[in-house]
Amino acid sequence: MKKIFKIIFTVIAISIAVFFFRPELEQIFSNLQNKYLPCSRPITYSIGSFDDRFGISKDEFLKVVNTGEVVWEKAIDKELFVYKSDGSGVLKINLIYDTRQEATQKLKDIGITVSDTKASYNDLKLKYNAMQADYLKRKADFESQVVLFQNRQNAYEKEVRYFNENGGALEKDFNRLNKEKLSLDVKFTEINKLQTILNEEVNNINALVIVLNRLVSSLNIEVNKFNTIGSEFSGEFEEGTYKEDSTSREIDIYQFDNIGKLARVLTHELGHALGLLHLENSKSVMYRLNNGVNEKLTIDDILALKKRCELASPF
Numbered sequence: 219m220k221k222i223f224k225i226i227f228t229v230i231a232i233s234i235a236v237f238f239f240r241p242e243l244e245q246i247f248s249n250l251q252n253k254y255l256p257c258s259r260p261i262t263y264s265i266g267s268f269d270d271r272f273g274i275s276k277d278e279f280l281k282v283v284n285t286g287e288v289v290w291e292k293a294i295d296k297e298l299f300v301y302k303s304d305g306s307g308v309l310k311i312n313l314i315y316d317t318r319q320e321a322t323q324k325l326k327d328i329g330i331t332v333s334d335t336k337a338s339y340n341d342l343k344l345k346y347n348a349m350q351a352d353y354l355k356r357k358a359d360f361e362s363q364v365v366l367f368q369n370r371q372n373a374y375e376k377e378v379r380y381f382n383e384n385g386g387a388l389e390k391d392f393n394r395l396n397k398e399k400l401s402l403d404v405k406f407t408e409i410n411k412l413q414t415i416l417n418e419e420v421n422n423i424n425a426l427v428i429v430l431n432r433l434v435s436s437l438n439i440e441v442n443k444f445n446t447i448g449s450e451f452s453g454e455f456e457e458g459t460y461k462e463d464s465t466s467r468e469i470d471i472y473q474f475d476n477i478g479k480l481a482r483v484l485t486h487e488l489g490h491a492l493g494l495l496h497l498e499n500s501k502s503v504m505y506r507l508n509n510g511v512n513e514k515l516t517i518d519d520i521l522a523l524k525k526r527c528e529l530a531s532p533f
């Protein structure tokens with residue numbers, strides 16, 4: 219009797235533990251499965267955090283995720299990913315707005331489009347130099363206008379004080395001072411406008427600096443490509459990252475210039491989620507730099523996927 223009670227109690231205790239930890243257990247199991255039996259079961263995914271400031275709706279974003287999903291699935295005619303609208307997917311895809319996206323958007327607004335190439339970097343650097351020179355010139359002009367304005371304002375106030383202290387001005391002085399006051403008001407508005415323009419220019423230059431730094435870092439990696447062993451998933455596709463540990467799997471998207479680029483980044487990160495590493499072929503989706511224009515797989519991408527998934531079905 220006692221023994222039976224003990225067994226029942228243990229079963230209840232285990233069920234409670236499994237119930238409480240089930241989401242985490244599912245995650246751990248799914249990660250194990252992905253490691254030892256890749257492609258054997260589709261990876262479930264959901265949207266995690268989603269920032270509206272990208273100007274894309276959740277539905278539109280999901281459509282682009284689906285584009286990337288289908289690219290891989292078609293290659294081996296197999297269901298590799300399944301979307302879970304209830305948020306229970308083991309792979310979380312996050313759209314995270316940061317200064318990089320803000321800066322890209324800002325540059326786009328002033329007609330500057332960026333690509334992750336040395337040519338684009340050089341082009342941006344020239345623009346930066348030109349904007350910086352223009353800014354310094356405008357700033358010097360602004361400062362001298364402010365000094366001139368202050369001198370005129372002081373002279374005006376001095377005269378007004380003088381007439382006030384000496385029983386008022388004659389009509390011709392009164393009219394002259396009134397005219398000067400109106401002229402000073404106009405000048406003040408002009409200076410205010412100049413300041414707004416200067417502030418906007420500063421914002422544009424700062425955006426340029428952020429994008430330049432991003433390019434510097436991705437181009438540096440190209441230069442130091444022999445040192446990146448052991449960190450295959452970091453520091454490359456700057457627009458997004460894939461990370462996994464024993465309890466979580468996540469794709470973070472930080473930045474994209476257009477839907478085409480977003481599709482490519484997502485396809486690349488989904489490739490990592492499938493367990494694919496970087497490829498040497500610079501045309502491949504799984505190349506470490508996002509320098510292509512579409513999400514089409516190369517033969518290398520397809521062979522890598524086949525090799526990876528064969529492990530799951532050796533018969």
Ligand SMILES: [Zn+2]
Nearest residue numbers: 451454455506
């Ligand atoms: Zn990568």
